[in-house]
Amino acid sequence: MRCVRIRFTKTGRMIYVSHLDVNRMMARAVRRAELPMWYTEGFNPHPYIAFALPLSLGQSSECEYMDIRIESDTMTDEEIKEKFSAVMPEGAEIKSVTAPVYDINEICGAKYQVKLIFNSDDEAKAFCEKSTALLDGGELLAEKKGKKGRRKVMKQVNLIEQIFEKEVALDGSEVLMNLTVAAGNTVNLNPALLVETLSKETGICPDLQYIERKDLIIANGVSFR
Amino acid sequence: MIPTEVEKILLKVQKPGRYVGGELNSVMKDKSKVDLRYAFCFPDTYEIGMSHLGMKILYSVVNKRDDAWCERVFAPWVDMEELMREKNIPLYALESGDPVKDFDMVGFTLQYELSYSNVINMLDLAGIPLYSKDRESLTPLVVAGGPCVCNSEPVADFMDVIMLGEGEETTNELLDLLKLHKKKGSTKHEFLCDVAKLEGFYVPSFYDVEYNEDNTVKSVTPKYTAPEKAVKRVISDLDTVHYPESFIVPSIEIVHDRVTSEIFRGCIRGCRFCQAGFIYRPIREKSADVVNEQSKSLCKTTGYDEISLCSLSTSDYTEIEPLLDKMLSWTVDKKINVALPSLRVDNFSEELMQKLTAVRRSGLTFAPEAGTQRLRDAINKNVTEDEVMETARKAFAGGWTGVKLYFMIGLPTETLDDVAGIAELGQKVVNEFYNNPDKPKGKGVTVNISASSFVPKPFTPFQWEAQDTMEQLSEKQQHLMASVRTKKINISTHLTPTSFLEGVFARGDRKLSKVMEVAWKKGCRFDGWDDQFHFDLWMEAFKECGIEPEFYANRKRDFSEVLPWDHLDYGVSKKFLMKENEKAHRSETTQNCRQKCAGCGANKLNGGKCHAMC
Ligand code: SF4
Numbered sequence: 001m002r003c004v005r006i007r008f009t010k011t012g013r014m015i016y017v018s019h020l021d022v023n024r025m026m027a028r029a030v031r032r033a034e035l036p037m038w039y040t041e042g043f044n045p046h047p048y049i050a051f052a053l054p055l056s057l058g059q060s061s062e063c064e065y066m067d068i069r070i071e072s073d074t075m076t077d078e079e080i081k082e083k084f085s086a087v088m089p090e091g092a093e094i095k096s097v098t099a100p101v102y103d104i105n106e107i108c109g110a111k112y113q114v115k116l117i118f119n120s121d122d123e124a125k126a127f128c129e130k131s132t133a134l135l136d137g138g139e140l141l142a143e144k145k146g147k148k149g150r151r152k153v154m155k156q157v158n159l160i161e162q163i164f165e166k167e168v169a170l171d172g173s174e175v176l177m178n179l180t181v182a183a184g185n186t187v188n189l190n191p192a193l194l195v196e197t198l199s200k201e202t203g204i205c206p207d208l209q210y211i212e213r214k215d216l217i218i219a220n221g222v223s224f225r
Numbered sequence: 226m227i228p229t230e231v232e233k234i235l236l237k238v239q240k241p242g243r244y245v246g247g248e249l250n251s252v253m254k255d256k257s258k259v260d261l262r263y264a265f266c267f268p269d270t271y272e273i274g275m276s277h278l279g280m281k282i283l284y285s286v287v288n289k290r291d292d293a294w295c296e297r298v299f300a301p302w303v304d305m306e307e308l309m310r311e312k313n314i315p316l317y318a319l320e321s322g323d324p325v326k327d328f329d330m331v332g333f334t335l336q337y338e339l340s341y342s343n344v345i346n347m348l349d350l351a352g353i354p355l356y357s358k359d360r361e362s363l364t365p366l367v368v369a370g371g372p373c374v375c376n377s378e379p380v381a382d383f384m385d386v387i388m389l390g391e392g393e394e395t396t397n398e399l400l401d402l403l404k405l406h407k408k409k410g411s412t413k414h415e416f417l418c419d420v421a422k423l424e425g426f427y428v429p430s431f432y433d434v435e436y437n438e439d440n441t442v443k444s445v446t447p448k449y450t451a452p453e454k455a456v457k458r459v460i461s462d463l464d465t466v467h468y469p470e471s472f473i474v475p476s477i478e479i480v481h482d483r484v485t486s487e488i489f490r491g492c493i494r495g496c497r498f499c500q501a502g503f504i505y506r507p508i509r510e511k512s513a514d515v516v517n518e519q520s521k522s523l524c525k526t527t528g529y530d531e532i533s534l535c536s537l538s539t540s541d542y543t544e545i546e547p548l549l550d551k552m553l554s555w556t557v558d559k560k561i562n563v564a565l566p567s568l569r570v571d572n573f574s575e576e577l578m579q580k581l582t583a584v585r586r587s588g589l590t591f592a593p594e595a596g597t598q599r600l601r602d603a604i605n606k607n608v609t610e611d612e613v614m615e616t617a618r619k620a621f622a623g624g625w626t627g628v629k630l631y632f633m634i635g636l637p638t639e640t641l642d643d644v645a646g647i648a649e650l651g652q653k654v655v656n657e658f659y660n661n662p663d664k665p666k667g668k669g670v671t672v673n674i675s676a677s678s679f680v681p682k683p684f685t686p687f688q689w690e691a692q693d694t695m696e697q698l699s700e701k702q703q704h705l706m707a708s709v710r711t712k713k714i715n716i717s718t719h720l721t722p723t724s725f726l727e728g729v730f731a732r733g734d735r736k737l738s739k740v741m742e743v744a745w746k747k748g749c750r751f752d753g754w755d756d757q758f759h760f761d762l763w764m765e766a767f768k769e770c771g772i773e774p775e776f777y778a779n780r781k782r783d784f785s786e787v788l789p790w791d792h793l794d795y796g797v798s799k800k801f802l803m804k805e806n807e808k809a810h811r812s813e814t815t816q817n818c819r820q821k822c823a824g825c826g827a828n829k830l831n832g833g834k835c836h837a838m839c
Contacts, residue, residue: 013227013245013247013311014246014247016241016242016244016245017233017242017476018242018477021242021476021477021478022476024478025249025474025476027528028527028528028529028530029528030528031524031527031528031529031530031559032527033526039560045560050623054410055808057236058235058236058241066732086248087528088249089247089248089249089474089476090247091246091247119333162243199702207233208229208232208233
């Protein structure tokens with residue numbers, strides 16, 4: 001038995017498929033690929049599949065990760081990639097198949113590219129200026145769903161504290177943002193929440209928004225592998 | 226591809242995955258390279274429509290052609306509809322994202338009467354005029370098929386062409402003809418004249434309907450090229466007819482998310498309440514080898530881990546045991562579950578049970594349909610109490626602890642004693658569990674009883690019967706609840722207004738199209754969904770149109786009356802149905818088709834052949 005880490009994309013129409021549905025979808029892809037899967041022991045054996053950091057509905061990604069365990073030591077990573085690639089649906093492309101290097105729990109950040117399209121150049125410009133000022137300030141508060149024990153509560157968080165790096169640029173009626181933000185099991189900033197908060201604070205809403213996850217990182221900004 | 230305007234609203238609706246397409250095995254083509262574009266519309270949600278076998282088959286049939294591209298369209302849920310209307314986004318097809326009104330053919334599959342208002346809503350969302358008479362050009366041609374079109378009269382005015390019976394061949398014939406006439410630049414009338422000549426097609430506008438003073442139908446007169454009776458089509462050889470090698474695998478969860486393998490069409494039983502049992506005749510089986518191979522290919526291309534064998538009565542399939550042997554020889558290894566829905570209690574053998582336990586164990590369901598022997602005889606459900614108990618005993622001995630029993634209330638000739646009999650039978654099944662010495666230790670039993678309301682349907686021996694009124698049905702439901710004396714039995718029933726409306730449309734005539742339009746304008750759609758059903762709006766619509774719905778639902782018809790669907794021929798003869806009706810009133814049974822051919826007449830559609838008469 002050996003563990004294999006698969007990096008795949010989520011683009012195009014696939015971004016409207018929820019994390020849970022992606023899990024089911026990948027389980028089926030594994031069956032179609034006819035890989036020699038390792039099954040869990042016990043009453044209801046199933047293939048071992050684990051996913052890194054869920055992606056929000058509506059966002060695309062270059063860097064989704066799935067770990068599987070296979071029985072065969074003879075099948076190479078290249079062969080697995082080939083078999084997998086042949087059975088994937090539109091919008092989910094296999095990027096790489098490798099042995100895992102880091103533990104999924106080490107992930108602490110994610111890089112995103114956000115593209116906001118406005119109804120006019122003026123709106124984009126105003127949003128860009130006001131947002132830059134807000135992001136350079138010390139505090140940007142947002143309401144977030146959280147848990148207190150087992151109860152669900154709304155809590156206030158300062159988004160600025162969860163942004164590691166940022167870059168905001170204006171291009172005609174579009175605003176482009178490159179962000180590195182906290183991500184992982186403990187602290188996690190969804191860029192959609194940031195956009196929503198900025199829209200609320202500036203009073204300007206983009207007409208259309210594209211959010212793409214570019215990379216996952218562990219401590220010291222090292223890329224997750 | 227998703228239109229940009231749609232992208233802007235997708236994150237504001239529930240389950241956006243319903244509206245984007247792009248699933249595994251969905252078919253993309255270059256639209257500049259096809260002659261015909263067909264929008265196959267399922268008038269319900271994505272999750273329901275995508276679970277439907279007929280759609281999968283016809284999608285594959287059309288897309289096998291190089292000259293045509295079939296795309297899928299579903300009814301947008303109310304939240305999506307609201308935003309689409311607000312932003313003026315027309316109904317679009319999932320594969321290309323192109324507006325439905327630009328297609329050559331728009332086809333609806335009518336699976337249940339309560340989806341009719343969705344048909345109207347979808348036409349309107351597409352920007353296509355509702356009535357056939359208001360659509361002058363040849364395309365988009367609006368067509369319908371599916372089981373409900375055996376009485377298509379309530380929707381007849383909306384449709385240009387109706388496809389009767391099985392669609393694998395007729396869909397291709399219709400597309401061929403449309404292609405020809407499009408090239409020739411024919412008028413719609415010229416095209417329809419050619420369609421009406423073909424077997425399996427019904428052109429509603431080619432029939433004039435006259436009514437009597439008492440609102441019953443006086444006559445239906447064909448004109449132009451239309452035959453006296455439009456005859457349904459059947460596929461004669463299921464082994465060679467096209468069956469998909471792959472199914473679209475939805476990315477979001479749907480209702481029946483698995484491989485479906487059809488094993489035969491028709492039913493040998495002749496239960497008198499069951500429309501499917503009559504309109505899908507004659508009986509035709511697919512051979513076990515073919516089913517096995519098709520299932521294998523489907524599992525491979527989809528990655529599903531469950532296969533459901535599909536038919537009206539799985540255990541009546543003559544090759545069921547060899548088929549299971551063949552399938553289990555590869556499914557067990559691959560950890561694929563084989564499910565057998567529609568099992569009957571009377572021939573559920575021990576061996577079959579053994580084979581089933583080899584795969585994953587799910588709940589057991591039986592359908593005695595009526596609570597007393599007399600009533601079971603009247604409806605020709607040839608199942609005895611002993612058989613029910615015997616099966617329950619076997620099931621409990623095999624380790625099952627839950628049983629689901631299906632019954633109907635409101636059956637013709639039913640009395641309150643028959644209704645109480647349902648609870649008694651449930652009680653006996655409960656007792657059987659506790660009498661079983663090998664019952665699983667420390668476990669209780671649950672008997673779930675589903676008591677649906679009987680709705681008389683066309684082309685059944687009960688097509689002349691009065692449906693119970695809503696009051697009668699409620700009274701019987703209450704009587705049933707009151708007759709249950711244990712917590713081990715759970716009862717579920719249907720909303721009576723829903724059954725009433727279903728009954729109206731099932732046996733309705735062309736006057737109902739107006740009512741439908743009015744009700745839809747008032748906001749009716751998704752009538753099959755309890756949380757969207759507005760009975761008050763429907764009743765207002767009937768009133769405004771001066772139509773009494775009770776006339777259709779609760780009136781007993783005379784054998785001599787001209788029925789609105791008499792000009793459609795589904796193979797089963799009216800004489801046979803009358804005879805069966807009379808036998809029902811004498812509580813006399815008819816043997817199943819394998820014991821003895823009852824002479825229903827449907828074999829004439831298949832060159833005199835019927836697989837049940839060997
Ligand atoms: S032709 Fe005879 S055997 Fe065949 S379905 Fe009809 S009654 Fe049954």
